[in-house]
Amino acid sequence: MQRIALTYGILSGTITIVTLILGLVVSDGGRFLSSEAFGYLTMLVALSMIFVGIKRYRDQELGGVIRFLPALAMGLAIAVIAGIIYMMVWELYSMSTGYAFIDSYVNGAIEAKRASGLTGDRLAQEITALEAMRSNYGKFYFRMPMTFLEIFPVGLIIAILSAALLQNPKILPARQ
Numbered sequence: 001m002q003r004i005a006l007t008y009g010i011l012s013g014t015i016t017i018v019t020l021i022l023g024l025v026v027s028d029g030g031r032f033l034s035s036e037a038f039g040y041l042t043m044l045v046a047l048s049m050i051f052v053g054i055k056r057y058r059d060q061e062l063g064g065v066i067r068f069l070p071a072l073a074m075g076l077a078i079a080v081i082a083g084i085i086y087m088m089v090w091e092l093y094s095m096s097t098g099y100a101f102i103d104s105y106v107n108g109a110i111e112a113k114r115a116s117g118l119t120g121d122r123l124a125q126e127i128t129a130l131e132a133m134r135s136n137y138g139k140f141y142f143r144m145p146m147t148f149l150e151i152f153p154v155g156l157i158i159a160i161l162s163a164a165l166l167q168n169p170k171i172l173p174a175r176q
Contacts, residue, residue, distance in 0.1 A: 001057060001061070001074065001077075002077075004053050004056055004057050004061075004074065005053065005074060005077035005078050005081060006081060007053070008049040008050065008052060008053030008056075008078045008081075009049075009053075009077065009078040009079070009080070009081020009082045009084075009085065010081060010082075010085055011046075011049050012046045012047050012049035012050065012078060012079075012081075012082040012085075012155075013046075013081060013082035013083065013084065013085025013086045013089070013151075014085055014089075015042075015045075015046035015049075016042055016043050016046040016047070016082065016086055016151060017085065017086045017089040017090060017093075018089075019042045019046070020038075020039055020042055021089075021090075021093050023038055023039075023042075024101070039150075040154065043150075043151055043154045043155075044154060044158070046082070047079065047082060047151075047154055047155050047158045048158065049078065049082075050075045050078045050079060050082075050155060050158045050159050050162050051158065051161075051162040051165075051166070053074060053075070053078045054066070054071050054074050054075050054078075054159075054162050054163065054166050055162075055166055055172060057071075057074050058071065058166055058169075058174070059174035059175075060174075063174075064169050064173060064174035065169050066166060066167060067167055068163050068164065068167045069163075071162065071163035071166050071167055072159055072160065072163040074159075074163075075155075075158065075159025075160070075162050075163055076155075076156070076159050078155070078159070079151075079152055079155025079156060079158070079159050080152070080155075082151060082155055083148045083151045083152045083155060084148070086147065086148070086150070086151045087144055087147045087148045087151075090147050091140075091143075091144060091147070094143075099137070099138070102133075102134050102137040102138075103134070106130045106131070106133065106134045109130050110126075110127055110130055113126050113127070
């Protein structure tokens with residue numbers, strides 16, 4: 001069980017973070033490759049390894065039958081490992097760029113607020129909140145859990161759905 005969780009967790013986390021970093025590197029910050037939509041689409045595709053991992057565990061180690069809770073446990077293990085890989089590689093990438101991401105993100109968000117027509121006290125409140133986020137992002141104990149929580153909820157949803165589907169042995173039955 002642990003080997004399958006490690007294999008698919010590392011694969012899923014690596015696919016996600018490498019794709020997202022490449023998207024940031026090749027984009028100018030305003031294109032689809034650096035958008036949140038692209039990020040979550042990438043996570044969704046890469047975290048499909050949770051389904052594959054649960055199915056492999058069910059078919060190869062459990063004879064084609066698995067209950068919901070063991071399937072969910074396998075899915076969560078893969079999601080946690082993927083989240084840890086994602087968090088660690090993002091931390092290394094951030095360190096290598098001098099944590100430039102947060103400055104770019106906050107500056108872009110402030111400009112977007114101004115461009116949307118926000119002015120006065122409301123704009124000042126938004127800027128204060130964004131500056132507080134920039135300050136907090138400099139603290140590893142804030143940044144690392146926040147990074148983990150970008151990917152883990154997606155993995156949690158996929159783990160629940162996969163466990164619910166794969167507890168039925170008629171769904172993609174094991175080949176004999």
